[in-house]
Amino acid sequence: MAGAITVYGNKETAQRPKHITEPKYVQWILIAIALLFLGLVVLLPLVSVFVEGFRKGADLYFKGLTEPDTLSALKLTLIVAAIAVPLNTVFGVAAAWAISKFQFKGKNFLITLIDLPFAVSPVIAGLIYVLMFGAQGYFGPWLDDRGIQIVFAVPGIVLATIFVTVPFVARELIPLMQAQGVQQEEAAASLGAKGGSIFWRVTLPNIKWGLIYGIILCNARAMGEFGAVSVVSGHIRGQTNTLPLHVEILYNEYQFSASFAVASLLVMLAVITLIVKGIVEWKSGASHAGNH
Amino acid sequence: MKGSKARRALPGFGLSLGFTLFYISLIVLIPLAAVFFKTFELSWAELWSTITNPRVLASYRISFTTALWAGLINAVFGLLVAWVLVRYPFPGKRFIDSLVDIPFALPTAVAGIALTTIYAKTGWVGSLLEPLGIKVAYTQLGIIIALVFIGLPFVVRTVQPVLQDLEKETEEAAVMLGAYRRRTFFKVVLPELMPTLLTGFALAFARGIGEYGSVVFISGNMPMRTEIAPLLIMTKLEQYDYAGATAIAAVMLTVSFILLLIINLLQWRMSRRAIPD
Numbered sequence: 001m002a003g004a005i006t007v008y009g010n011k012e013t014a015q016r017p018k019h020i021t022e023p024k025y026v027q028w029i030l031i032a033i034a035l036l037f038l039g040l041v042v043l044l045p046l047v048s049v050f051v052e053g054f055r056k057g058a059d060l061y062f063k064g065l066t067e068p069d070t071l072s073a074l075k076l077t078l079i080v081a082a083i084a085v086p087l088n089t090v091f092g093v094a095a096a097w098a099i100s101k102f103q104f105k106g107k108n109f110l111i112t113l114i115d116l117p118f119a120v121s122p123v124i125a126g127l128i129y130v131l132m133f134g135a136q137g138y139f140g141p142w143l144d145d146r147g148i149q150i151v152f153a154v155p156g157i158v159l160a161t162i163f164v165t166v167p168f169v170a171r172e173l174i175p176l177m178q179a180q181g182v183q184q185e186e187a188a189a190s191l192g193a194k195g196g197s198i199f200w201r202v203t204l205p206n207i208k209w210g211l212i213y214g215i216i217l218c219n220a221r222a223m224g225e226f227g228a229v230s231v232v233s234g235h236i237r238g239q240t241n242t243l244p245l246h247v248e249i250l251y252n253e254y255q256f257s258a259s260f261a262v263a264s265l266l267v268m269l270a271v272i273t274l275i276v277k278g279i280v281e282w283k284s285g286a287s288h289a290g291n292h
Numbered sequence: 293m294k295g296s297k298a299r300r301a302l303p304g305f306g307l308s309l310g311f312t313l314f315y316i317s318l319i320v321l322i323p324l325a326a327v328f329f330k331t332f333e334l335s336w337a338e339l340w341s342t343i344t345n346p347r348v349l350a351s352y353r354i355s356f357t358t359a360l361w362a363g364l365i366n367a368v369f370g371l372l373v374a375w376v377l378v379r380y381p382f383p384g385k386r387f388i389d390s391l392v393d394i395p396f397a398l399p400t401a402v403a404g405i406a407l408t409t410i411y412a413k414t415g416w417v418g419s420l421l422e423p424l425g426i427k428v429a430y431t432q433l434g435i436i437i438a439l440v441f442i443g444l445p446f447v448v449r450t451v452q453p454v455l456q457d458l459e460k461e462t463e464e465a466a467v468m469l470g471a472y473r474r475r476t477f478f479k480v481v482l483p484e485l486m487p488t489l490l491t492g493f494a495l496a497f498a499r500g501i502g503e504y505g506s507v508v509f510i511s512g513n514m515p516m517r518t519e520i521a522p523l524l525i526m527t528k529l530e531q532y533d534y535a536g537a538t539a540i541a542a543v544m545l546t547v548s549f550i551l552l553l554i555i556n557l558l559q560w561r562m563s564r565r566a567i568p569d
Contacts, residue, residue, distance in 0.1 A: 016379060016460075017460075019464070019467050020460060020463040020464055020467060020476075021379065021473075022473055023473070027380050030372060030375070030376055030380070031376050031380055031382055033369075033372060034369075034372050034373045034376040034377075034388075035388065037369050037372070037373065038373060038388060038391050038392070040417075041437075041440060041441050041444060042391050042392070042394050042395065042441065042444070043391060044410055044416070044417070045403060045406035045407055045410060045441065046394060046398075046406070048406050048409055048410050048416065049402060049405075049406050052406075052409055091311070091312065091315045094307075094308040094311045094312050094315075095308070095312040097304060097308040098305065098308035098309040098312050101302050101304075101305075102302070102305050102309075104309070108556070108560065110312070110313075110316075111556070112552060112553070112556050113316055113320070113321070114316065115552060115556070116320055116324070116549075116552065117320060118498075118499075118552075119498055119502075119548040119549065119551060119552040120324070120502065120545065120548055121501070121502025121503070121504065121521075121522045121525075121541075121544060121548070122400075122502065122504050122505070122522070123502075123504050123522040123523075123525050123526055123541075124327070124502070124522070124525065124541045124544060124545060127327070127525060127529065127537060127538070127541055128323035128324055128326055128327055129323060130529065130534075131323070131326040131327065131330055131534070131538065132322075132323050132326050134534075136534060137326075138326060159319075162319055163319055163320060163323070166315075166316075166319060166320060182301075182302065185302050186301050186302065189301060189302055189303070194303070195302075195303035195304045198302065198303070199304075217396075217397070220397045223399070224397075224398065224399025224400070224401075224402070225399070226399055226400045226401040226504070226505035227400065227504035227505050227522065230504075230505075230526070231526065231529060243399075244399045244400075244401040244402070244505070245401075247399075247401050247402065247405065248401050248405075251405050251509070256409075259405060260405065260406075260409075263401075263402040263405060263406070266398070266399045266401075266402050267398065267402060270394060270397040270398045270399070270402075273397045274390050274393050274394070274397055277390075277393065278386075278390060
């Protein structure tokens with residue numbers, strides 16, 4: 001089981017038989033506690049981002065968003081995601097294909113390897129690339145001679161983001177493709193289909209929704225990554241700042257409402273991510289219903 | 293007799309496995325190895341004194357204990373939330389269910405500034421707690437709250453599917469044998485959920501010790517008191533003390549790897565015990 005967060009179908013709960021469930025008043029107390037907890041821990045911070053962002057009025061809110069430094073941070077964030085997400089998607093598909101359709105030794109070890117970036121602190125994720133490519137790093141002098149800048153420049157940010165988001169698509173696809181088995185693909189192969197056809201026409205339609213969900217999650221994390229990028233970027237305004245770093249800089253300069261205005265962009269990204277997740281679940285639930 | 297020919301009924305094994313291994317080595321393994329190689333450049337004495345420096349030890353302690361408390365809180369309340377979501381019907385459930393994913397999808401820096409603003413002395417919750425003498429921002433309590441936010445989805449989303457698939461039969465048997473509901477919960481249901489609860493806790497804990505973005509704003513980063521280990525690494529990097537930063541990182545990586553192995557072991561054991569439908 002490689003994925004801890006998988007597409008979870010929200011099934012409607014029929015009322016359980018009375019003898020194996022709690023009395024109604026207990027149910028309502030527990031529901032109230034759960035709602036209170038979630039409201040305090042999750043909802044409150046979410047709402048506060050928008051409230052703080054608009055604290056100085058709508059005018060300043062939009063001004064904060066369209067400032068040149070914000071726009072270049074946005075551009076950099078989008079570029080980094082546009083590189084990291086497709087690369088990790090290709091990796092995820094390849095890894096899931098190898099793991100789910102074939103038998104080989106060391107499969108569990110490989111799955112654990114893929115999960116590694118999940119267990120590594122983001123700061124360490126950035127550190128390792130500084131160690132490799134920084135001025136005092138292993139490849140530092142070699143890169144210097146050729147005038148290539150990786151750390152404190154865009155390539156370093158891209159690398160760190162790729163590292164942090166490597167597992168996302170793979171973790172979505174591996175359990176999904178394992179559950180789907182090899183029968184359909186083998187049937188296609190026995191009918192004479194070549195590798196490419198098998199993948200595009202048999203496998204891909206089956207994993208469509210899991211793939212979309214994995215890409216969306218990967219994208220959300222790629223655009224929101226903070227710790228790893230913070231180490232690698234050098235925080236050079238207008239050049240090596242991503243949106244999350246820009247939020248930090250504004251906050252540290254006490255420009256609170258501007259900071260929250262930019263943060264609200266990222267909140268909206270998170271909300272869109274979750275809406276897409278909801279759509280994916282609904283669609284995949286619908287197609288499962290058809291199979292029963 | 294399954295020979296190697298039968299295994300390769302489908303094409304693309306070499307290509308996909310080869311690319312997978314290449315990518316993982318390039319992006320993940322080799323850079324991670326660089327940490328350990330760098331620490332080998334230090335003598336044992338240097339390494340030991342760096343790792344056991346009081347400020348460094350304090351940062352491990354702070355990271356570890358705050359993650360532990362946050363993990364425990366998440367285990368209890370996460371189980372509650374998962375229970376309520378799986379077993380009770382109530383209006384707005386879908387919305388509540390998607391709330392659980394917010395910490396997973398939200399950038400850590402955004403969570404960090406939002407939580408700091410709420411729990412600061414002048415914040416919505418901070419101003420309510422201040423007269424009671426409870427300080428949240430710039431204390432370990434603040435760090436714990438941030439880590440609870442971050443770790444919540446790990447517990448809930450791990451427990452939910454297992455809870456969903458729990459058979460009614462065991463609870464019915466307990467009722468028939470005369471157990472009241474509370475006893476059934478503690479003696480029948482909870483033990484069944486223990487492995488998955490442990491896994492969720494371990495995931496939240498592992499995430500907690502390495503967390504940076506959401507903690508760094510609310511903690512105030514005071515050495516020996518609220519300085520978490522990742523922050524110390526960052527500070528050393530800014531001072532160009534690469535050796536020191538790497539030494540701390542090596543210790544944290546080792547702990548992370550061990551945790552990861554434990555988690556995967558737990559998940560593997562759980563999937564072996566599950567009786568396939």
